[in-house]
Amino acid sequence: MAEQSSRDQNITIQVMRLAKAIPNVTTSPICGPSDVSCLNSGNQFIDLPTGQFPIVPHMTSDVFLGECFTFYVAIINTTLLKCERINIKVDIQAQLQRISIAEASFGSASLMQNQQIGKIFSHEICEHGQHILVCTVSYIGSNNEELTLKKLFKFSANKPFDLINQTFHDLNDRTTFFVLQLRNLMSQPIFIDSLTLENADQKLAYQCELISLPSFDINFKPLDVRSIHQYIFRLTLDDQNDIENWWKILNFGKLKIIWRSSTGDDGRTYLNIVERSPSVCKDLNLTVEKAPKLTKANELITIVCNLRNLSNRPMDLLLELDQNIGSIIHCSVSGQRLPTILPGHSMQIVLDLLPYLKGLHKVSGIKLTDTVLKRTFEFDDLFHIFIQ
Numbered sequence: 001m002a003e004q005s006s007r008d009q010n011i012t013i014q015v016m017r018l019a020k021a022i023p024n025v026t027t028s029p030i031c032g033p034s035d036v037s038c039l040n041s042g043n044q045f046i047d048l049p050t051g052q053f054p055i056v057p058h059m060t061s062d063v064f065l066g067e068c069f070t071f072y073v074a075i076i077n078t079t080l081l082k083c084e085r086i087n088i089k090v091d092i093q094a095q096l097q098r099i100s101i102a103e104a105s106f107g108s109a110s111l112m113q114n115q116q117i118g119k120i121f122s123h124e125i126c127e128h129g130q131h132i133l134v135c136t137v138s139y140i141g142s143n144n145e146e147l148t149l150k151k152l153f154k155f156s157a158n159k160p161f162d163l164i165n166q167t168f169h170d171l172n173d174r175t176t177f178f179v180l181q182l183r184n185l186m187s188q189p190i191f192i193d194s195l196t197l198e199n200a201d202q203k204l205a206y207q208c209e210l211i212s213l214p215s216f217d218i219n220f221k222p223l224d225v226r227s228i229h230q231y232i233f234r235l236t237l238d239d240q241n242d243i244e245n246w247w248k249i250l251n252f253g254k255l256k257i258i259w260r261s262s263t264g265d266d267g268r269t270y271l272n273i274v275e276r277s278p279s280v281c282k283d284l285n286l287t288v289e290k291a292p293k294l295t296k297a298n299e300l301i302t303i304v305c306n307l308r309n310l311s312n313r314p315m316d317l318l319l320e321l322d323q324n325i326g327s328i329i330h331c332s333v334s335g336q337r338l339p340t341i342l343p344g345h346s347m348q349i350v351l352d353l354l355p356y357l358k359g360l361h362k363v364s365g366i367k368l369t370d371t372v373l374k375r376t377f378e379f380d381d382l383f384h385i386f387i388q
Helices: 036-040 240-246
Strands: 011-017 068-077 083-093 098-111 116-124 129-140 146-158 161-170 175-184 190-198 206-212 228-237 254-261 266-272 284-290 301-309 317-321 328-330 346-355 359-363 366-370 375-379 383-387
Touching: 011 129, 011 146, 068 083, 068 098, 068 129, 083 116, 098 116, 161 254, 161 266, 161 383, 175 190, 190 206, 190 228, 284 366, 284 375
Parallel strands: none
Antiparallel strands: 011 068, 068 116, 083 098, 083 129, 129 146, 161 175, 175 228, 190 254, 206 228, 254 266, 284 301, 301 346, 317 366, 328 346, 359 383, 366 375
16 A cells, blocks of 8 residues: 655645634624725624634644543545545544544545535543644545545644642541642633542541532633632541551542533543651640631630650650741730640640631740750641631
8 A cells, every 4th residue: 555645646635624713812803993995894793802702723732631522524526536435534643642533534525626425533632742743544546446545633732720739637536637729720701510539549448538628619600711719628538547547648639620611612621649758756745636627716715735845755745835936816815834744645735716817827935845855846737727
């Protein structure tokens, strides 16, 4: 089978992307207000910008990770000769793999001069970066000669979102908060229909709950271009007896985002999240045993903490509270001496707090000083609380 150049072929291949029109973002006028020809034509849109009118996206523009890339491949006979037994094979070459999209046969069709035949193909973009659409057409030309034509079309798939400020915050021995911010990188507003954290291959069972989020309702304001939404997941261990293994989990899988553009196009995107930092063993371990999940601003709350001595010696501690850190005021007495804690033992500390700003805030500014060694332990990220 001979593979010839396009100059020696009887046919040509053209590809057209099938996508919905999007609004034009330019603000230049259609015609000048002083243009006499426009005034005489009775143009009613003389003062409207071109942003009022939709435009058709180009073949290589605005292709995003997770969306369905739909295109039409046309085979056109550009000569006087007849073409028969036409077969087409479509592949997409990504950076990491080559994907076979589909094959189609038009065995019963014969193309005469200026006639064309085609087919619609679809492919879900699963990898960002440079892509090459490979269209290979085989057919029977003049004198029953088998010919093959291959044509390449390049396009780039971009990320629709950017994950920023990914952080893990430990509430206690079995509960962790994962906070992330999602930024829209597309050229149009989008709606977030679903946001889930798919677990990695972990043998330890835990619950994953999305507790703070903008509404998924269709009537809610979409995520505008370059705008940011914040989401909070609460990860809770099912079995309290597996606390030691719970702290060994560093990878919590991928973030699955199901989204919808303002033109109604659906997409499904998977993004990798950061790993949780491994815990560091200290002489003292301060965890929260009892605290409200959320509260109102300017409302006094009480939390119960557990202080454990992990060293091999008794410790006499001085509790100090810094009032100048964060958006939460410590109302407990600062500078009080705590009872002696023996090695391996623990005690409870009750703290009164007054939050005064709305949002997700961390409780910090807690210092414990060893009065014997004059060593200070600072706890600046004890836990997070949502203030509404």
